[in-house]
Amino acid sequence: MSDQELFYLLALLKVDGIGDIMAKKLLTHFGNSEAIFKVKSNQIAGIDGVGSVLLRNLKDKTVFEKANKELEFIKSNAINVSFFQDEHYPDRLKHCIDSPVLIFTSGNINLKNKKLISIVGTRQITSYGMEFCKKFIEDLAPLEPVIVSGFAYGVDIVAHQLAMDNNLQTIGVLAHGLNQIYPKTHKKYIARMEENGGFITEFWSSSNPDKEKFVRRNRIVAGMTEATIVIESADKGGSLITANLANDYNRDVFAVPGRVTDKYSQGCNDLIKTQKANVLTSAADLVYVLNWDIENKSKPVQKQLFVELEVEEQKIYDFLLKNGKELLDVIALQCDFPIYKISGLLLNMELKGVIRPLPGKLFEAI
Missing domain, CATH: 1.10.150 (DNA polymerase; domain 1)
Incomplete structure (x- = not known):
């Protein structure tokens, strides 16, 4: 231009x-x-x-x-500018009616032939959310996704850091111009992020990080990615706005379930309960729903995506992998486990993300 x-x-x-x-x-x-x-x-x-x-x-x-x-x-300041009709403008964002006419970027962003996902959540991330996010990104790393988030406190900055730790491209979508960084304590991450990734904003250098700009920013986070993952959220918050925007854009949404008594799992549990989000218990869930191609990869992705199984669980998993969908009674009979025990084993395997239940008491391996 x-x-x-x-x-x-x-x-x-x-x-x-x-x-x-x-x-x-x-x-x-x-x-x-x-x-x-x-x-x-x-x-x-x-x-x-x-x-x-x-x-x-x-x-x-x-x-x-x-x-x-x-x-x-x-x-x-050598700012890169993308017009909404340009080839290098984020492809999925082009299809959002309210996407920015111009976006301004810094760093070394390369979105060509890349899998883009956004990871969002509370600014008060707990140890549960942090541990899940760490395992999730580590397991996805062989597929080389681009991790997009809002560069805020909590889940956002944790996702950016973990992406960098796993040599993944990561992009921070800002609610202000590229002449500043908010929060200021995150300035220390700028250089590292711009080495492999960088920052995107629609806002000018005259724009300050006002409250309403964060809501506008969220539509870019949701619109430019294939899926939005909510790690943790209270019953209200910006991450839920992002999830709703992703649904409006017909994107896949995932939420990490938690205990009903946990404050920062309420938002995620509500998204799942109201069928606004898929349950996310492991990286394998995302790969399965998005139908990402994990074949022809040099690294053993399949093994990394699944957690280690107990001997009895492995026996059930191998049976389902070989035979496809099967009834609970058939699994119990063929694997030589009593019904009361098979039910507990199947539940544990479901929570680990290696099988999923189907209507009619059927189960299948993921």
Whole structure:
């Protein structure tokens, strides 16, 4: 994109009353942003949603001053800019009607042919959430997913750190411009993240991390990824907003179940209960639901995805792997276990994420 094209796009986005949806509508109609400022008012007036106030705002010359200032910041700081029709703009985000017209990035982000997942959750992550997140990312590492999160306290920064520890690309989606970092205590992670990954934002250098911007940020987290994983959440919080946005975008959502008495499992349990999220007990659950290809990989991914089984559990697993779906009674008979014992073994295996129950008392190996 030329500097002139970017200048007029920036100016367009600074016009009061023009958001991403309206900007895309105008760009589609007139072909480019410069033309929108140069056509006669009666040519714009006929477009659905354009009224007298917006027509008047398009004549505001101060938007050019603001655009020029931001363009200088972009050039002097080597900021990468992606237009929503560009090839390197996040592919899944293109299909979201309210996705940003422009996104600004820093670092070494490469999304081509990559599996993208977002990991979100409470800022008050517990040891349970931390241990699950650690095992989950370690087990997924052979598949080389890109880990996306919001660079906030708690689950976000833990997910970013674990991604880096496992040599995975990780992206922080920010609720402010690239001239600052919030929270400030996370500045120490910037250089390492930008080595293999980096940061994405739709906000200008003049933008501060206001509350409403975090909600807007969440739509990028949800929209650019194939699936959103909620590690822990109270009954209210930003991660639940992200999960709902992911559902609205027809993305897969996963939630880690927890005890009903645990405050930071309430949100996850509610997502599962209301069928807004798949149960996530291991990396294998995600791989199965997303149908990720784990064949033709140089590393033994299959073994790493499954936890170690007890001797009796291994016997059941091998039987199901060989025979496919089977009734509980048949499993008990063929594996030579009494019904009372087989029920407990199957429950443990389900919690470990190696089998799943099916209607009619059927079970199958994952």
